[in-house]
Amino acid sequence: MNFDDLVAIDIHTHAEEPCNHHRDDGYNEFQAGMARYFRNPAGAEGMLPTVPQTAEYFRERKIGAVIFPVDAERETGFRRYSNEEVAQLCAENDDILIPFASIDPHKGKAGVREVRRLVKDFGVRGFKFHPTMQGFWPNDYKLVYKMYEAIEEEGAIALFHTGQTGVGSGMRGGMGMRLKYSNPVHVDDVAVDFPDLKIILAHPSFPWTEEGLMVAQHKPNVYIDMSGWSPKYFPEIFIKYANSILKKKMLFGSDWPAITPDRWLKDFEEIGIKDEVRPLILKENAMRLLGAA
Incomplete structure (x- = not known):
């Protein structure tokens, strides 16, 4: 790239x-709920983009994209998208796509082996964790610390969903999703115990926005991606930190396909981000994190 x-x-x-459109009714109901939450009709109509279609969208706009599946088979019952297949599709579109993977921490030693294999054999650059969707505490050292150790040793990145989620929103019982797992303060322990592990807190962490800002400010190895929200809804304090002490820690993220880059970037232009900070958020911080700067 x-x-x-x-x-x-x-x-x-x-x-x-x-x-995805051949899945069972439970999966279709889940996607319909996500579409309502993000006001994205494509999801409700079963028109979610494939990885090659995603690559073409981003290529047309000259935007690089970190892309990943989410492995939450244990909690949701939905079969995961093969990490290997996603990585191979990224390799075929390596001018624009950067492969991350996802492994449910409950897979234990098998998951640790998969981390190392995916990095060494498939060029995976990072791993997505969704504590609410995967049902675990990020600082559960007995469950997941061996996996973090492998990610750190392989020089990869750990990306954690934080805050509210569209997964199960409005569904009976929230589809079993427990929001408590995604308070970013629990990732603070991970940043202490793995000081050389590059960590991204995904989203503005609502309603724990200030906890996320606190962790990113205090721990040198923690960044925040600004995905999952239209920028016009960012809290004032989030914008204030992005413009100042966290200007080199904030990362552009859309949450495609739930939110498109077109929508996100349009709204980003209309909020009070300083001109000198915009290039940092849109590209330069990510390049440094990915080792390209």
Whole structure:
């Protein structure tokens, strides 16, 4: 990937299986709920983009994209999209896509082995964790610390969903999703115990926005991606920190396909981000984190 040719790097996009519309009713109901939450009709209509379609969208806009599936088989019952397949599709579109993977921490030693194999054999650059969707505390050292150790040793990045989620929103019992797991303060322990592990807190962490800002300010290895929200809804304190003490820690992320970069970037232009800070958020911070600067 030639970063010089890119106008931005989207650090947070989702891979969807080509066969998503053949899933059972439970999965279709889940996607319909996500579509309502994000006001995204494509999800409700079963028109979610494939990885190659995603690559074409981002290529047309000269935006690099970190892309990943989410492995939450244990909690949701939905089959995961193969990490290997996503990585292979990224390799076929390596001018624009950067492969991350996802492994449910409950897979234990098998998951640790998979981390190392995916990095060494498939060029995976990072791993997405969704504590609410995967049902675990990020600082559960007996469950997940061996996996963090492997990610750190392999020089990869750990990306954690934080805050509220559209997963299960409005569904009976919230589809079993427990929001408590995604308070970013629990990732603070991870940043202490793995000081050389590069960590991204995904989203503005509502309603724990200030906890997320606190962790990113205090721990040198923690960044925040600004995905999952239209920027016009960012809390004032979030924008204030982005413009000042966290200006080199904030990362552009859309949450594609739930939120498109077109929508996110349009709204980003209309909030009070300083001119000298915009290039940092849109590209330069991500390049440094990815080791490209």
